[in-house]
């Protein structure tokens with residue numbers, strides 16, 4: 281589904297990603313761990329199409345297509361979803377209205393009929409339940425006045441609603457209390473399927489107790505320095521990053 | 527025409543003399559216009575707005591022909607906004623187009639010329655006394671040349687159902703025309719009125735609307751006003767709205783400026799009694815080469831009055847916005863509570879706004895604040911929306927609409943809010959397309 285080959289990228293002239301190789305197949309869950317500033321969010325942003333990064337080398341194939349040539353909305357419509365590490369507050373823009381527009385843009389792209397207000401609300405109800413999110417939050421402008429945990433839940437809710445093929449979750453577990461973590465993990469697990477792939481960026485083994493990954497990678501200074509299965513995460517927890525950075 | 531040629535041209539333009547009693551004032555106004563001439567950018571009040579494009583064109587007096595006006599009213603979607611409506615074409619009251627339901631006893635809603643002869647006692651105490659023309663060339667010209675207009679009187683204690691005032695320019699195809707719409711609204715003690723003013727043209731031609739609206743609020747009166755300016759993209763719109771608030775009166779003005787090549791909108795309110803409350807909301811949206819200048823002035827002449835002002839501007843293309851808001855707190859206006867905010871969103875590199883919030887305070891026992899901001903769309907927000915599947919155009923549109931929402935959200939009349947939002951989203955949609963191309 282996703283093949284990253286020797287990806288190098290600069291931010292403001294500084295090389296942040298220094299040769300990333302990663303293959304993610306449908307049905308797999310990959311965890312990416314790594315110290316602060318190692319380039320995890322940078323990688324996630326580049327995959328989602330954020331501007332401001334200069335790819336100097338390498339390529340990214342998504343479903344066999346050149347991902348980096350696609351506009352962010354094309355990627356979203358083709359099934360890529362990024363849950364942001366720091367979800368933005370967007371005053372004035374109604375959440376429900378925005379999500380309906382987004383969902384219908386995606387459905388249209390997939391040649392599915394657009395949802396009317398009734399069907400949309402029914403779907404919203406179902407998905408808010410999945411992440412145990414208070415539906416009234418959606419009457420507010422996007423994330424306005426949301427608590428940290430509510431923002432993260434909102435990201436997972438959006439993921440559930442938009443039904444992506446490749447979901448990238450950038451530290452969705454940070455800032456969640458234990459109950460919220462369980463709920464969010466439950467939501468993510470419910471979305472696990474043979475057609476869907478997930479990339480979880482996290483600092484904590486904690487999340488991986490709930491969402492058991494197929495692969496764990498350690499990103500350090502812009503490179504994947506070690507890959508393994510879930511035991512790697514446990515080892516990291518015990519020994520710290522110093523152990524892999526060597 | 528040069529400025530002096532233009533002045534001479536408008537000084538000799540004929541107009542009906544009107545009732546005997548009003549002639550000395552109109553003569554005086556003409557003299558003031560002759561003395562003042564057209565403003566230039568050397569005038570502090572016109573620093574950011576050159577009227578040269580307007581001065582250049584010889585505008586003939588509009589014919590007042592209202593053929594086909596119904597069509598146009600429907601096209602603009604303002605047909606059924608309110609139960610009542612009065613219409614002036616080229617400033618001339620149109621009996622044919624008026625729609626009045628059962629008005630409460632004592633309410634007068636008619637043409638201003640008719641009111642000046644039939645209800646002189648209700649007109650004379652206020653006409654030209656609210657909007658001072660002596661230092662304002664455009665108001666002076668309006669005063670001298672307006673032959674008619676709209677008059678609304680609501681007697682004490684009466685609540686009037688919402689009423690629309692439509693000011694339509696005939697905008698003839700055979701050459702540019704000018705009209706001087708004039709409007710006087712008198713609210714008796716404790717009365718209430720909701721008034722929706724719309725300005726537009728019969729055709730998308732070049733024409734000039736030079737309007738003056740005077741609003742009198744007696745003690746405890748409540749006025750909820752909306753102005754929707756939708757002039758032709760080639761049109762010129764110069765307007766002054768001036769209100770006088772008695773004790774504990776409540777005045778709200780929502781001003782939406784969407785149209786015109788060049789627009790200047792003055793909204794002034796003065797507290798002449800204690801405890802009054804004034805809210806000025808404004809939204810100006812400009813694209814292409816449009817220029818919109820908003821001037822507001824709130825005179826806190828009496829103690830314990832409150833004013834709240836929020837003006838927001840969205841400028842795209844090579845357009846230009848101006849905001850100049852003055853709050854003047856007079857010496858004995860203690861316990862004044864005044865807040866003024868101006869926020870601007872620039873959608874293109876070449877759009878521009880000049881903002882000048884001003885506070886002048888001559889009393890120590892007051893609460894006053896003001897502030898202004900100029901910003902662009904947040905790239906991260908644009909990216910977020912796109913990452914959820916919206917295209918660039920839709921993302922820009924949604925964020926821009928979001929910026930405007932706290933102004934449109936203040937519209938208390940649902941049908942007015944609807945038409946506003948529709949007009950706004952049409953325009954924002956065009957601007958988003960324009961921006962996408964950059």
Ligand SMILES: Nc1ncnc2c1ncn2[C@@H]1O[C@H](COP(=O)(O)OP(=O)(O)OP(=O)(O)O)[C@@H](O)[C@H]1O
Nearest residue numbers: 291292296315316317318319320321322323332365
């Ligand atoms: N827009 C930017 N301008 C300048 N430097 C940037 C920018 N974006 C990222 N960087 C730098 O790139 C490096 C990698 O940042 P990134 O956010 O990808 O780290 P991360 O692995 O996600 O860290 P964390 O665990 O703290 O979230 C950091 O040194 C960061 O300062």
Ligand SMILES: [Mg+2]
Nearest residue numbers: 320321322365
């Ligand atoms: Mg990060």
